[in-house]
Amino acid sequence: MMRWPVLATLSLCALTTLASGMPSSERRVELDYLLTQDCGSCHGLTMKGGLGPALTPESLAGKPAVYLQTTILHGRPGTAMPPWRGILTDAESLWLAERLLAGEVGR
Ligand code: HEC
Known part of the structure; x- marks a missing residue:
C-alpha cells in the first residue's frame, strides 16, 4: 500500500495544472x-x-496582463502586430503576458 500516497500526489498535480490553465511543461518549452x-x-x-x-x-x-493578452490574441489592427489566436489559447497568451511582465523572457 506504499504506492497510494504517490498516486494521490500525482493526480493532485494534474488537477492543479488543469484548474489554473497553466500550459503543460512540454508546451511551456514550445x-x-x-x-x-x-x-x-x-x-x-x-x-x-x-x-x-x-x-x-x-x-x-502599469499595463494589465489581460490588456497585453488581448493584444497578443487579436494583434493591433493597422500595425505590424499580428493576431496569435488559433496558435495560442487564451490561457497560453495570458501565461506569456505574465512572463513578459515578470521579466522571465530573453534572459
Ligand atoms: C511582425 C512583427 C511582430 C511580431 C511577429 C510580434 N509582434 Fe507584438 N507588436 C508588434 C508591433 C509593431 C507592436 C506595436 C503595435 C502598436 O503600435 O500599438 C506590437 C505590440 C505588442 C504588445 C503590446 C505592447 C504594449 O506596450 O502595449 C505585446 C504585448 C506584444 N506585441 C506581444 C507579442 C508577442 C507575445 C508576440 C509573439 C507571440 C508578438 N508580439 C509578435 C509587432 C510584432
Missing part, C-alpha cells in the same frame, strides 16, 4: 521557443525592441 523566435523577430531576442516595441517589465509597467 511557448518559450515561440517567444524568442517568432515574437523576438519583431520585439528583439531579448525583448528590448526592434520593429515592435520593447516588451521588458520596465516598458510594460
